[in-house]
Amino acid sequence: MMDISEQQLDPEAVLRLLARRRSVREFQTKTVDRTIIDAIINDAREAPTSCNHQMTHVVAVSDVQTKEALVAIAGANKHIVQAPVVLVLCFQKGWNHNKFAVVQSAAIMGYHMCLSAHLRGLATVWNAGIGNQQKVGELLHIPNQFEIIGIICIGYEKEGTAKKKAARRPLAGIRSWDTFHRPAASIYPLKKAASYPYDAIRIDNNTFSIFSPDVWGWDRIADLRSVAVYSKSPIKGVYLSRRFEKEMDAEVAELMSQHTSGKLLEVMPYGGSYTTKILQALQEDSELHIAELSQNNIDFVEERVQQDGLHTERIQTAVFERGILPYADNFFDTVFLPQVYESIPRRHDFLKEIHRVLKPGGRVVCTIRNMFSWFGVYYLKRERRGQVKNFGPYIPRMPFFSKRAIAHIFHIESDFGFTLLPNLVGKKETGLAKQCSRLYCIVAKKIL
Numbered sequence: 001m002m003d004i005s006e007q008q009l010d011p012e013a014v015l016r017l018l019a020r021r022r023s024v025r026e027f028q029t030k031t032v033d034r035t036i037i038d039a040i041i042n043d044a045r046e047a048p049t050s051c052n053h054q055m056t057h058v059v060a061v062s063d064v065q066t067k068e069a070l071v072a073i074a075g076a077n078k079h080i081v082q083a084p085v086v087l088v089l090c091f092q093k094g095w096n097h098n099k100f101a102v103v104q105s106a107a108i109m110g111y112h113m114c115l116s117a118h119l120r121g122l123a124t125v126w127n128a129g130i131g132n133q134q135k136v137g138e139l140l141h142i143p144n145q146f147e148i149i150g151i152i153c154i155g156y157e158k159e160g161t162a163k164k165k166a167a168r169r170p171l172a173g174i175r176s177w178d179t180f181h182r183p184a185a186s187i188y189p190l191k192k193a194a195s196y197p198y199d200a201i202r203i204d205n206n207t208f209s210i211f212s213p214d215v216w217g218w219d220r221i222a223d224l225r226s227v228a229v230y231s232k233s234p235i236k237g238v239y240l241s242r243r244f245e246k247e248m249d250a251e252v253a254e255l256m257s258q259h260t261s262g263k264l265l266e267v268m269p270y271g272g273s274y275t276t277k278i279l280q281a282l283q284e285d286s287e288l289h290i291a292e293l294s295q296n297n298i299d300f301v302e303e304r305v306q307q308d309g310l311h312t313e314r315i316q317t318a319v320f321e322r323g324i325l326p327y328a329d330n331f332f333d334t335v336f337l338p339q340v341y342e343s344i345p346r347r348h349d350f351l352k353e354i355h356r357v358l359k360p361g362g363r364v365v366c367t368i369r370n371m372f373s374w375f376g377v378y379y380l381k382r383e384r385r386g387q388v389k390n391f392g393p394y395i396p397r398m399p400f401f402s403k404r405a406i407a408h409i410f411h412i413e414s415d416f417g418f419t420l421l422p423n424l425v426g427k428k429e430t431g432l433a434k435q436c437s438r439l440y441c442i443v444a445k446k447i448l
């Protein structure tokens with residue numbers, strides 16, 4: 001067997017170099033020569049395949065219009081257009097389906113290409129989010145006996161793009177000797193069943209999913225959020241929903257119109273979408289604090305805020321555990337829970353904790369996804385039938401019950417809604433309409 005040291009290469013140095021590969025989602029316009037792309041694919045021929053069948057096929061695409069069509073089909077992953085070349089990875093069906101051996105073979109080849117590109121000074125990102133594979137197949141004339149599993153973008157990394165590599169679980173979190181052990185927080189709840197047949201579970205159809213934050217508990221929610229936030233890079237505008245950005249702007253404008261001065265706490269910013277909006281509206285003399293369940297999320301938010309051209313010095317960060325906020329009593333003027341109330345376990349206890357950290361006369365502002373709305377119908381028919389979202393489990397709440405729960409602890413000052421109908425995104429609603437809007441909002445005051 002060849003010893004890498006015989007080649008006068010330091011194995012540790014090579015491994016360190018390989019470990020520096022990371023997904024890049026912003027590329028320079030500079031093209032990549034076809035000979036380099038061919039060399040990368042050629043390298044991947046060395047990867048092992050099930051029965052040595054080598055059923056994988058790669059369609060390399062550099063044509064801009066074709067890449068635009070691929071993004072349109074995917075409905076996401078805009079970096080597919082930006083990357084000068086994308087490799088569409090597919091495999092021939094009919095052989096080695098057991099234990100997905102043919103899929104495993106294609107995946108190994110894909111990673112081999114990512115590493116080859118990395119060693120050649122190129123950046124990559126793998127995309128399983130390709131949308132309707134039949135349409136992709138038609139676009140690229142891929143016969144339907146081939147399964148398309150992903151698109152690997154290749155190009156030169158854009159200068160100044162997000163640098164931090166996605167957080168990794170520690171070794172002890174993914175390895176056990178002799179028998180299976182794994183930290184309890186990273187084993188997520190599923191509905192009880194005799195077995196969990198793999199092919200019965202899909203992203204949009206998972207009958208085993210549990211959406212109750214109470215069943216998940218704080219630790220597992222923290223665990224999922226801490227790794228999943230890096231499913232995207234902390235680049236400008238990341239996690240801003242095209243559909244609901246207007247609503248978010250309206251929420252933040254409402255919050256900032258009345259509650260900007262003094263110390264403001266945003267709870268559980270996840271990827272920092274609200275954080276950037278709040279920062280932009282923050283008064284000079286106010287302080288913004290963010291509290292999340294993991295340092296990974298804080299790191300992500302900080303890099304993202306910088307990428308958005310804002311200053312992290314204006315934010316103070318803290319990690320909190322199991323619903324206990326690491327602040328003194330009577331500390332904040334305002335606590336903002338933007339679409340968080342429906343994602344937390346033991347809501348009553350957490351409201352009491354917020355009450356504790358608020359100054360007398362301070363306010364909690366909650367915006368809550370409303371079950372009694374068109375969004376609630378969408379949630380019941382679509383969202384809850386699929387897998388739990390990357391930001392964690394949540395269940396939209398009924399306005400009446402939320403208001404009653406909050407009124408137990410706080411004095412309700414006002415309540416209103418946003419987005420009565422999908423075509424009225426961000427429109428503020430009062431009266432009866434607020435009860436049926438997508439977001440139900442409550443401003444409540446701490447009284448002693």
Ligand SMILES: Cc1cc2nc3c(=O)[nH]c(=O)nc-3n(C[C@H](O)[C@H](O)[C@H](O)COP(=O)(O)O)c2cc1C
Pocket residue numbers: 021022023024025077125126127128129130150165166230231232
């Ligand atoms: C099978 C697979 C599918 C992926 N799909 C997507 C995708 O659709 N969009 C995307 O932006 N990243 C995608 N990624 C990239 C992952 O988010 C990324 O590898 C992960 O967050 C770890 O980050 P790193 O690659 O920087 O180490 C995918 C990665 C793999 C392995």
